[in-house]
Amino acid sequence: MRDLLVLFQKEWRENTRNYKILWIPLIFVFFGITEPVTNHYLPQILEAVGNIPEDAMFPFPEFTAAQILMSTMGQYQFIGMLVLVLGFMGTISRERKNGTGTLLYVRPISFFSYFLSKWKVVSIIAIGSVWLGLLTSWYYTELLFGNVPASDFFAFAGTYSVWILFVVTVVLAASAWLPTGGAAGVSLALVLVIQIIDSLLGTYWTISPWKISTYATQWLTGSPTMGDFWWSMAVTIIAIIALMIFGTWMSKRNASKTKV
Amino acid sequence: MEALQGISWGIIAPILVIQLILLIIALIDLSKINQTNGPKWLWAIIVILGSIWGPVLYFVIGRKQS
Numbered sequence: 015m016r017d018l019l020v021l022f023q024k025e026w027r028e029n030t031r032n033y034k035i036l037w038i039p040l041i042f043v044f045f046g047i048t049e050p051v052t053n054h055y056l057p058q059i060l061e062a063v064g065n066i067p068e069d070a071m072f073p074f075p076e077f078t079a080a081q082i083l084m085s086t087m088g089q090y091q092f093i094g095m096l097v098l099v100l101g102f103m104g105t106i107s108r109e110r111k112n113g114t115g116t117l118l119y120v121r122p123i124s125f126f127s128y129f130l131s132k133w134k135v136v137s138i139i140a141i142g143s144v145w146l147g148l149l150t151s152w153y154y155t156e157l158l159f160g161n162v163p164a165s166d167f168f169a170f171a172g173t174y175s176v177w178i179l180f181v182v183t184v185v186l187a188a189s190a191w192l193p194t195g196g197a198a199g200v201s202l203a204l205v206l207v208i209q210i211i212d213s214l215l216g217t218y219w220t221i222s223p224w225k226i227s228t229y230a231t232q233w234l235t236g237s238p239t240m241g242d243f244w245w246s247m248a249v250t251i252i253a254i255i256a257l258m259i260f261g262t263w264m265s266k267r268n269a270s271k272t273k274v
Numbered sequence: 275m276e277a278l279q280g281i282s283w284g285i286i287a288p289i290l291v292i293q294l295i296l297l298i299i300a301l302i303d304l305s306k307i308n309q310t311n312g313p314k315w316l317w318a319i320i321v322i323l324g325s326i327w328g329p330v331l332y333f334v335i336g337r338k339q340s
Contacts, residue, residue, distance in 0.1 A: 033299055037333050042291045051285060100334045150288075157285070182304060 017123050022130035029135055034101055038139055041097055042090065042147030050154040053077055059266050068128040079159040081166070087174065090144065091227055095205050096177075099185055101225040102136050103198040106265055108191040115272035133186055133258065140255040141175055149172070157178040166234050173230035173243075174251055180223050181205050183254045187261035190268065223250040293326055300329035309338045 028037050052059065065156075106129075110116040127273065148171050155162060184204050188197040212224035217261055221241040229238040231245060300321045304310070310332075311319050317336045321328040 032337065033303060033333060036299060037296060037329065038293050040296055041326070041330060044289065047289050047292075053287065097330070154285075 018127040018131055021127055023121065023132060025131050025135040025172075029139060034198050035139060038101055042143040043044060043150050044147075045089045046086055046095060046149075046151035047145035047154055049089055050082050050151060050158050053082055053085065054158040060101060077159060079155045079162045080166075081158050082155045083148070083151060083162060083234055084231045085169065086148065087170075087227065087231060090147065091209070092206070093233040094144070094147075095181060096202075098140055098181055099198060099205060101202045102140075102182070102185050103189055103201065105132050105136060105186055106195040106261075107192065107194045109196055110268060110272040113193070113273055116274050117270070119269045119272060125269070126262045129186070129190065129262045129265055131260065132182065133261075136186060137179055137182050139214050140178050144175065144213040145171060146206055162234065169233035169237075170230050173233060174227060176247060177223070177226040177230070180226070180254055181252050183257040183261070187264065189267040190261040221245045223253055226250055294324065296329040298320060300332050303337070305333065307337065310336045310340055312319065 109118070110270055148167075181201075185197070185201045188204075189202040191197070192200060204251060209224050209227075212222060214224065216222070220239070223246065225246050227242050227243070232238040280290050301318070302319055304314065305320065320336075321332050324331060
């Protein structure tokens with residue numbers, strides 16, 4: 015397991031040097047702040063820029079604190095996922111292309127350690143960013159809208175973290191399998207497109223990884239149906255493990271494609 | 275702009291600070307890096323004018339991993 019530690023440090027250093035450790039959390043925090051703030055100041059913003067006639071009455075919807083946290087998550091589900099996929103699509107495939115791979119693969123490393131070291135670093139960055147963002151959003155919601163109980167918030171953020179781990183694993187497995195462009199395409203299809211399909215046709219089934227985010231929001235207003243919730247969690251965790259095995263296998267198989 | 279006076283600057287400030295940090299990191303990195311995908315001056319303009327998305331685009335597409 016010593017090689018895991020060394021690879022982990024190498025990966026960590028790389029992500030520090032390309033500033034991913036900085037800009038990805040900042041983006042999530044940014045949306046964690048803007049979502050409550052723009053919703054709170056919407057009347058003023060519209061008044062300042064919207065050219066609404068003097069006597070027009072415009073009934074603004076009254077948001078509850080829980081709805082604001084949900085809409086922050088809605089932002090993460092699109093923009094956040096885009097950032098995660100585009101930010102990490104090259105994690106393994108780029109190493110094959112630019113020659114770093116050659117330096118690594120000639121050494122007697124286990125490919126599982128290789129994949130796991132990347133998975134750990136990317137997961138830490140992704141989960142850290144999402145939690146920082148959600149905590150800021152929670153704080154701003156408290157300031158501007160009202161209270162969301164801590165137990166609800168932690169159940170929500172904890173459930174959502176499992177979905178983030180799933181996304182990270184999809185991106186890394188795709189990156190191990192295909193060149194960078196293909197990896198981006200496959201992971202965007204798996205993360206964004208299937209999510210849309212799931213929300214359109216999803217009434218026919220209740221157990222899937224793409225339902226996790228919906229169940230996460232249900233913690234804010236009550237609690238999800240327990241059976242469906244735990245089965246979805248179990249299916250997602252099994253999918254994560256399967257994708258990790260697939261990713262390890264693919265990085266081993268594609269090791270010969272590295273450019274010298 | 276009278277309508278905007280009701281907005282408390284203490285609440286808005288962190289948004290501006292984040293944008294500024296991203297802008298500065300991107301510009302520092304741009305000045306240090308050897309090569310970018312596309313001309314450097316163009317990336318400088320995108321980073322400066324692109325508000326929050328300028329630096330992000332630069333980090334995702336502009337940076338050439340050497």
